[in-house]
Amino acid sequence: MLSTYEAALTNQAAYAEISQFLGHEARLLDENRLDEWLELLDPAIVYEIPIRLAGARGGANEFPQGAYRVRDTFEMISKRIERLATGEAWAETPPSRTVRLVGSIVIQPVDATVYAVDSALMVYRQRAQDEVADLIPARRLDRVRIDAGGCKLVRRTIILAETVIKTPNLGIFF
Amino acid sequence: MDQIETSAVSPSSPALERLLDRTKTCLEDGLIPVEIFGDQDLFELEMTNIFARQWVFLGFESEIPDSGDFVLRSIGKDSVIVSRDRERNIHVLANFCRHRGAQLCSTDRGNALNFRCPYHGWVYKNNGEWRGAPDKSASYPNLDTDEWGLLRAPHVDTMFGLIFACLDPTAPPLLEALGPAAWMMKALMDLHPGGMSVMGPPDRYRVRGNWKTASENFAGDAYHIGVAHRSVEKINLGQGFDLVNQFTINYALGEGHSFTGSATGDLLGEVGEYWGYDPEIRRNFNFSSLDAMQQELIRRHPPAVGNIFPNLSFVRFTNTPPEGEWPVVYTSWRQWQPISATETEVLSWQLKWNFMTEEQASKSYATGQYGFSSAGIFEQDDTVLWEGAPQVAKSTWARKEGATFNMQLGMPKLGGAQQPDPTWEGPGTRYMPGPGEAPARDFYARWLQELNSGG
Numbered sequence: 001m002l003s004t005y006e007a008a009l010t011n012q013a014a015y016a017e018i019s020q021f022l023g024h025e026a027r028l029l030d031e032n033r034l035d036e037w038l039e040l041l042d043p044a045i046v047y048e049i050p051i052r053l054a055g056a057r058g059g060a061n062e063f064p065q066g067a068y069r070v071r072d073t074f075e076m077i078s079k080r081i082e083r084l085a086t087g088e089a090w091a092e093t094p095p096s097r098t099v100r101l102v103g104s105i106v107i108q109p110v111d112a113t114v115y116a117v118d119s120a121l122m123v124y125r126q127r128a129q130d131e132v133a134d135l136i137p138a139r140r141l142d143r144v145r146i147d148a149g150g151c152k153l154v155r156r157t158i159i160l161a162e163t164v165i166k167t168p169n170l171g172i173f174f
Numbered sequence: 175m176d177q178i179e180t181s182a183v184s185p186s187s188p189a190l191e192r193l194l195d196r197t198k199t200c201l202e203d204g205l206i207p208v209e210i211f212g213d214q215d216l217f218e219l220e221m222t223n224i225f226a227r228q229w230v231f232l233g234f235e236s237e238i239p240d241s242g243d244f245v246l247r248s249i250g251k252d253s254v255i256v257s258r259d260r261e262r263n264i265h266v267l268a269n270f271c272r273h274r275g276a277q278l279c280s281t282d283r284g285n286a287l288n289f290r291c292p293y294h295g296w297v298y299k300n301n302g303e304w305r306g307a308p309d310k311s312a313s314y315p316n317l318d319t320d321e322w323g324l325l326r327a328p329h330v331d332t333m334f335g336l337i338f339a340c341l342d343p344t345a346p347p348l349l350e351a352l353g354p355a356a357w358m359m360k361a362l363m364d365l366h367p368g369g370m371s372v373m374g375p376p377d378r379y380r381v382r383g384n385w386k387t388a389s390e391n392f393a394g395d396a397y398h399i400g401v402a403h404r405s406v407e408k409i410n411l412g413q414g415f416d417l418v419n420q421f422t423i424n425y426a427l428g429e430g431h432s433f434t435g436s437a438t439g440d441l442l443g444e445v446g447e448y449w450g451y452d453p454e455i456r457r458n459f460n461f462s463s464l465d466a467m468q469q470e471l472i473r474r475h476p477p478a479v480g481n482i483f484p485n486l487s488f489v490r491f492t493n494t495p496p497e498g499e500w501p502v503v504y505t506s507w508r509q510w511q512p513i514s515a516t517e518t519e520v521l522s523w524q525l526k527w528n529f530m531t532e533e534q535a536s537k538s539y540a541t542g543q544y545g546f547s548s549a550g551i552f553e554q555d556d557t558v559l560w561e562g563a564p565q566v567a568k569s570t571w572a573r574k575e576g577a578t579f580n581m582q583l584g585m586p587k588l589g590g591a592q593q594p595d596p597t598w599e600g601p602g603t604r605y606m607p608g609p610g611e612a613p614a615r616d617f618y619a620r621w622l623q624e625l626n627s628g629g
């Protein structure tokens with residue numbers, strides 16, 4: 001396993017490409033271009049938001065095994081997007097205005113084409129007539145594959161900072 | 175002085191008294207003043223006269239299976255430790271040190287036979303007893319240790335794996351206090367000797383609605399399904415929503431508890447009976463402890479949603495399966511914890527039957543979370559629609575008009591669509607199939623009765 005420094009030096013091209021990919025992805029989501037965002041996902045993707053408790057770091061009392069808020073397949077994500085397009089998904093009608101800040105990106109090769117990508121995400125979310133907007137901080141643990149076609153998101157785990165979610169629903173994608 | 179007889183208090187101001195009087199009059203006509211969804215003084219009265227006085231839900235036995243296990247929960251706004259002691263008894267302890275009020279426990283769950291205060295080192299056993307302090311023999315030789323243990327709920331009891339507590343020492347036992355709600359719980363939870371247990375800790379999230387709106391929705395609001403949740407049907411993950419109004423049966427059990435069954439057994443035959451559980455799961459059930467009415471109920475009109483006063487609800491529902499497959503059934507218990515007059519914390523648990531295989535359990539969890547959770551495709555739309563009432567409660571215009579909300583659906587004055595079923599021999603009232611708001615009216619009647627129980 002390369003150290004972070006060595007990994008950065010030997011993977012500059014991959015780092016640049018993945019950073020562009022994450023920025024592009026953030027823009028698609030902020031612009032509510034969800035069908036185009038879906039095309040960035042590998043059909044075998046697992047997209048997960050585990051439940052988090054206030055507890056000692058990394059233990060079973062912080063991330064109880066198997067407990068999640070979301071654990072979506074590609075099909076389940078598609079259905080969420082289809083729901084949002086019905087015009088009757090009241091929680092997101094009209095859609096939230098969001099700004100996603102993606103940073104603290106660190107990549108590590110896993111195999112010939114796949115990289116483990118850690119990053120930090122801060123989402124500003126203001127719904128319809130909200131006077132109070134929400135800040136939703138999270139870390140992302142992603143797997144990104146780079147091949148001839150470009151980047152694809154193979155896996156995503158969202159580690160929300162909060163244990164009790166303050167934004168009224170997780171009706172947007174992270 | 176009413177403090178001797180009961181721990182309920184009287185309204186804190188003439189304005190609050192007037193609001194309660196007005197509410198009483200309105201309720202007789204199936205109406206409710208808008209202020210009750212946002213008045214902070216009323217909220218405080220709810221904390222004292224309901225949450226600090228009634229039996230309230232805290233969590234599941236299966237969350238604290240071993241001696242020393244604890245979870246951190248709330249009674250009203252008060253942080254409490256729910257612990258299991260060496261003898262496997264459950265205690266509910268106020269989460270503050272009696273010395274200077276430091277918070278004793280700041281993790282959501284764990285295992286500890288003692289709690290030691292990080293300020294001056296007072297130590298308590300996990301049953302609340304004062305145990306020690308640094309240099310105890312020099313510092314506290316004459317401390318009356320019985321006096322200085324943690325505040326402890328005088329009543330703690332369980333039913334079908336659910337843990338309840340009550341802060342009123344004069345309260346009746348749990349079974350008596352639950353009344354007809356216990357009948358409903360049995361029909362839901364007592365279908366196998368192994369019972370049900372939680373699949374993980376609760377999902378927790380804050381919504382900008384009043385806790386009562388959530389309770390009354392789950393008490394028996396079938397009328398919203400076809401509109402609020404239309405998006406789910408449009409994407410083919412729900413079906414028959416347009417028929418719900420014709421086939422929903424409200425059971426107003428009495429004392430403010432109620433549930434809703436859909437006549438799915440009558441409508442769909444075998445697949446609609448017993449909530450749609452597939453035969454692999456169904457053949458494990460043992461209905462011998464249920465009475466004849468409960469057995470018929472769960473076969474023909476399985477209870478889909480319900481509310482136990484004040485703020486404990488359940489939903490047992492299914493996905494819409496692919497052609498030729500049986501549905502996946504999930505059971506979610508949820509609690510609408512009051513944070514303020516305008517904010518509520520949802521705690522949502524998914525439960526499995528203990529006889530289920532890994533695969534059956536994880537499918538049930540996945541389906542339940544997809545529908546009812548912080549990201550639930552049903553739940554999202556419910557909670558956002560609940561945000562309106564607290565805003566109206568503060569509206570200058572609405573208050574100027576003495577505005578009310580309308581719960582008259584099914585009442586005679588609106589055409590009397592919701593009629594009691596004269597053949598029902600079970601607890602409370604079973605209504606004929608059709609839309610109606612009797613459960614909501616019953617909920618508010620019980621609520622008002624408890625609020626007015628002070629001097």
